[in-house]
Each structure stands twice: as C-alpha cells, then as structure tokens.
Amino acid sequence: MRRIVYLLFFISLRAAAQNAPAYPPLVNFTADQDKDNMMKQLGIISLRPGPSGDEKAPNHANYDEALANPYPDYPEILTLKNGKKVTTAEQWWKLRRPEIVEDFEREVYGRIPKDVPKITWEVKITDREFMGFTPVIAKQLVGHADNAAYPLIDVNIAMTLVLPANSKGPVPLLIMFAPSALPAPAQPAKDELQKINDALKDLLLNARPDLKPIFDKYPAYNMIAAQNYGFNPFAPRPAGDLPAAQQLIADGWGYVLIDPASIQADNGAGLTKGIIGLTNKGQPRKPEDWGALRAWAWGASRALDYLATEPMVDIKHVGIEGVSRYGKAALVTMAFDQRFAMGLIASSGEGGTKPHRRNFGEAVENLAGGEYHWMAGNFIKYAASNAGFGNKTANDLPVDAHELIALCAPRPTFISHGIPSQGDANWLDHQGSYMATIAAGSVFKLLGVKDLGFTNDYKTEKMPGVNVSILDGQLAWRQHDGGHTDGPNIKYFIGWADKFIGHTAAGR
Structure with a gap:
C-alpha cells in the first residue's frame, strides 16, 4: 500500500512539473551589453x-552662445505634418497633439505596453506625527506589481503620503x-522606552551573564536612546x-x-x-520600448490612482x-498624463526642457551614450555616426x-x-530651457490661458535676470540664485499654484 502511495505521489509531481508554465530565463546584461544589443x-x-x-x-x-544654435529652426509646434496650420483648440487636441505624442513615444521616451501589470497598494504604516507645529497623518505604502x-x-x-491632520x-x-x-516617526514615551530597554537588558544578561560588570559600571546606559525627529521650537534654526x-x-x-528606484533602476543593467x-518577462527591450523616464512617470501615475481613493x-x-x-x-509625467493638475519642473536639462538642437552643454550624444536607459532605444539613432541608415543628428528628431x-x-x-556659480551648471543650458518655454507658449495661448507674457519668438526673446x-x-x-535644487522656488511655486487652483491656506 505504501509503495502505491509513493508511486501516485511521484506521478502527481511529474504531472505538475509538466503542466507548470515555462518562464524564459531572466537576461542579466551589463549596461554595455544591453546598449550593444540595442545598437x-x-x-x-558606432556612436x-x-x-x-x-x-x-x-x-x-x-x-x-555664438556657436549654440547650429540648428536654429525648431519643429513647427502649430503646423500639422501635412503642412496645414493649427488655429483652433479643437485642431490641437484632435490632430496636432496626437502627432506630437506619437513622435515622442516612438523616437524619444518609448511606449508604455498595454499589458503593464496592475499595482495593488498596501498601507504598511499609519502614523500621527508633527511637521513644525502642524499635526500630520503619515502613511508608508508599498505598491505591489x-x-x-x-x-x-x-x-x-x-511611497510615503503625508496629509495635514486637521484639514476641514x-x-x-x-x-x-x-x-x-x-x-517625523512617532517615538515611545519615556516610560515606554524604559520598559523596552529593561527588557533588552534582561535578555542580554540571560544570554551573556559576563556582561553584568559592564552594565553595573554604566547603570544609566540605555541601548535605545530617545530620538527626536520632530521640530524643536527652542533649537537654533538655519537662516x-x-x-x-x-x-x-x-x-x-x-x-x-515616491522612490523612482523602486519602480525602475537608474542604469542600463536594470532594464x-x-x-x-x-x-x-526579463528580456531586453525593443527599440520602441519605454525607458526609465517613462517608467518613473508611469509610477507617478499609479500613485495618482491610489490617491483617488484617499478622501x-x-x-x-x-x-x-x-x-x-x-x-x-x-515633465514627462505632466506631458503624458493629463490628470496631473500642475508641475514644478526643475533644472531638467537635456531630455527635459533643454532643446536637443542646442549645442550648449549636455547633448543628445551624452544621453545616447551614457544615460540611454532613460530613453527609448530609438533615441540612440540620433547620435549614430555609422549605421545601416547612415547617420543622424539632433536635427533629425x-x-x-x-x-x-x-x-x-493649458495646465x-x-x-x-538655479545659477551656475551655485551649482546649477551651464551644462543644463538655462538659455535653451528659456527658449523652449517661450516657444511652448503659443500652445498655452491657443488654449485660452496665459504664457510668459512675451512673444513666442524663441530666437529673439531675452532670458530674464x-x-x-x-x-x-x-x-x-523663475531662475533663483541657488544651486541644483528647486528649494528657493518652492514658496513661489506654492503661491503661484494657490492662485490658479483657488486654494487659501488656513490662517491666511
């Protein structure tokens, strides 16, 4: 009887193994191997x-600056591919915008697959804390794919979510x-912390009686010291x-x-x-597949999905x-997901607000050669010096x-x-970023809102001081006088955004 049971058991194991899905082995490329594969x-x-x-x-x-504009003419933002001019909001939404989105997806940032796994959000910690004198509710969450x-x-x-606790x-x-x-994680009260320390001391002494002379020598020692993550109104404050x-x-x-690294690694080996x-399924990308920038933006959109459930x-x-x-x-998040109401885009450089066609600081070749993983595989073509299709430059984008x-x-x-002398390097091309912002303004105007308030001639408008x-x-x-940060502009952003969304802070 026992032999029959064992036989049936092994037959069932074999059947299960035969019916188990076969997964392709995960490819472990180095970044160089991955880039070579895409090339x-x-x-x-060669690039x-x-x-x-x-x-x-x-x-x-x-x-x-005299050498910065080898390709001075940017793509016509309000001209359809068939040459017709866009003169109405309806033409923008139905005709021109889809053309631009298609080009960005195919050639620059990549396409998000239709079958991206769903995310299930789990609240790991809910904590009542203080930020300054303001009570907040803080949640740590994990989104499981x-x-x-x-x-x-x-x-x-x-992801961490922090909300003011007393909002009406x-x-x-x-x-x-x-x-x-x-x-500012909440800490145990003094008496509670003492109980924890006493328990730890007892456990150690039971396991290591030879530690007793040390504890006797330092009777006030606690293994877990009281921590203060919060705001101390009596402590010195930096200017x-x-x-x-x-x-x-x-x-x-x-x-x-939201932690970008938990969505997609910031390197080619992680693709x-x-x-x-x-x-x-663990395989290398195809030329139109999404890169890390689009993946991080996708993650922000999944965060927005969760936030819709928070009353x-x-x-x-x-x-x-x-x-x-x-x-x-x-910027990629804002551009592709119209549910986002506003954006603060700081010091983004090449691949962000800096025109690809500008020869100033970082270039298309830098992204194609080093940070290619941010972009679609197709983006690499525009740094090609020798290829089956010849060669391409930024002007071919x-x-x-x-x-x-x-x-x-119109959001x-x-x-x-910031400024170069404080660390927001010339590499980012502030002038080019301003030119792109000027040129984009024509669409904001077309959609019935205000742009920077100047002409949209990016070749002649002067960057403000x-x-x-x-x-x-x-x-x-706004170009602040700090470094590679948006910290000095946060207060300006908040006041500016409040104006457009009709928000008034408590006490104002």
Whole structure:
C-alpha cells in the first residue's frame, strides 16, 4: 500500500512539473551589453561621443552662445505634418497633439505596453506625527506589481503620503520623486522606552551573564536612546526657508514621496528588471520600448490612482515635482498624463526642457551614450555616426523640448532653474530651457490661458535676470540664485499654484 502511495505521489509531481508554465530565463546584461544589443537591433555600428563636462578636456562642451544654435529652426509646434496650420483648440487636441505624442513615444521616451501589470497598494504604516507645529497623518505604502505572468521579478513601489491632520476638507497635493521616508516617526514615551530597554537588558544578561560588570559600571546606559525627529521650537534654526515638505504642509497641502528606484533602476543593467523587465518577462527591450523616464512617470501615475481613493486628497489638484533627472521625469509625467493638475519642473536639462538642437552643454550624444536607459532605444539613432541608415543628428528628431512643454498646456507648468556659480551648471543650458518655454507658449495661448507674457519668438526673446519672477500665467519661469535644487522656488511655486487652483491656506 505504501509503495502505491509513493508511486501516485511521484506521478502527481511529474504531472505538475509538466503542466507548470515555462518562464524564459531572466537576461542579466551589463549596461554595455544591453546598449550593444540595442545598437545591433538598430543597425548602428558606432556612436558619436558626447561632449565632456570637463572644460579642460579636448572635447569639452560648448558654452559659447555664438556657436549654440547650429540648428536654429525648431519643429513647427502649430503646423500639422501635412503642412496645414493649427488655429483652433479643437485642431490641437484632435490632430496636432496626437502627432506630437506619437513622435515622442516612438523616437524619444518609448511606449508604455498595454499589458503593464496592475499595482495593488498596501498601507504598511499609519502614523500621527508633527511637521513644525502642524499635526500630520503619515502613511508608508508599498505598491505591489502583479507578477503572476513572470514571478522571477518583483516590483514593489515605495511611497510615503503625508496629509495635514486637521484639514476641514480635501487638500491639494504635490508628488515628489524622492526616497520614501516618514517625516517625523512617532517615538515611545519615556516610560515606554524604559520598559523596552529593561527588557533588552534582561535578555542580554540571560544570554551573556559576563556582561553584568559592564552594565553595573554604566547603570544609566540605555541601548535605545530617545530620538527626536520632530521640530524643536527652542533649537537654533538655519537662516532661509523651511524645507519644501514643511512649506507645503504649512500652506495646507499634502505631499507624496515616491522612490523612482523602486519602480525602475537608474542604469542600463536594470532594464531587464524593474517594471520594464517585468513587462518584458526579463528580456531586453525593443527599440520602441519605454525607458526609465517613462517608467518613473508611469509610477507617478499609479500613485495618482491610489490617491483617488484617499478622501482627504483633492484629486483634481495633484501636481508633480522633480529636479534634474527627476525634473525630466516630472515633465514627462505632466506631458503624458493629463490628470496631473500642475508641475514644478526643475533644472531638467537635456531630455527635459533643454532643446536637443542646442549645442550648449549636455547633448543628445551624452544621453545616447551614457544615460540611454532613460530613453527609448530609438533615441540612440540620433547620435549614430555609422549605421545601416547612415547617420543622424539632433536635427533629425521629429520633436523637441518646446513640444514636450506644450503637451502640458493649458495646465499650470512652472519651469525652475538655479545659477551656475551655485551649482546649477551651464551644462543644463538655462538659455535653451528659456527658449523652449517661450516657444511652448503659443500652445498655452491657443488654449485660452496665459504664457510668459512675451512673444513666442524663441530666437529673439531675452532670458530674464536671476530672481525675476514670471508668474502671471499658467506657464511660469523663475531662475533663483541657488544651486541644483528647486528649494528657493518652492514658496513661489506654492503661491503661484494657490492662485490658479483657488486654494487659501488656513490662517491666511
């Protein structure tokens, strides 16, 4: 009888193994191997090297404005591919905007697959904390991607939500690309902490009686010291503004911190993992597949999905913020997901608000050679020096940065920069960013809102001085006198956004 049971058991195991789905093995490329694979798919033999950020290098980047515009004519933003002019909002929405979106998806940022796994959000921690003198409710969440189709990859999006605790109604909110962290985790009371320390001491003494002389020598020692993450009104305070998150809470906003690395790694070796790898079942990308910028933007959209379930969030007034590479991601988020009500786009450079056609600082070749993983595979073509299709340059791109900004219209879009002497390097091309913003303004005007208030001639308009605020319209510009951050512009952004969404902070 026992032999029959064992036989049936092994037969069932064999049947289960035969019926189990076969998953393709996960490809583990280095970044160089991954890029080489994409170049072979595209028929590219070699790429032009990007300019160096080291001004002493032989191939240093250009910072001479006289040489900055080898391709002075940007794509016509209000002209259809058939040559007809766009003169109405209806033509923009139905005809021109879809053309621009298609070009960006195919050639620049990549397409989001239709079968991206669903995200299920789990609240891991709910904590009552203080930011300054303001009580807040802070939640740490994890967004689990459904990996049933490919269990070899796990994607768990890390996010923190912080809302003012005493708000009388739903509040506006800003999603920021940043590590997920609670602002001021609540700590045990003094007597509770003492109980924890006493218990730990007893456990150690039971396991290691030889530690008793040490504890006797230091009777007041506690293994867990009291921590103060919160705001101490009696402590010295640095000069300047409060941190961005604290300014938002003080004005009656909420905020979200979403960790881009938990969505998609910031390197080429990670492209067969993360949400891109999960969707591709661990295989290398195809030329039109999405890159990390689009993946991070997709993650922000999934955060917005969750926020729609939070009754204290004014879901119609949720914005997106980012600096540097995350400024690029914030702009891509705004451009492709029209549910986002506003954006603070800071120091985003090449691949963000800097025109590809400008020869100033960072160039297309830098992204194609180094940060190619941010972009669609097809983007690499525009740095090709030797390929089956010949060669291409930035001037061959069908779209440019002004059109990406225009995809945000008519929603409030704030373009922010610092200054080179404080660390917001010339590499970012502030002048080019301003030119793109000027050119994008024609679409804001067409849709019935205000742009920067000047002409849309990007070839002649002069960039405003440092700390000059151009904040009268839904398209805004401000170059502060700080470094590679949007911190000095946060207070201007909040006041500007409040004006357009009709929000008044408590006590104002």
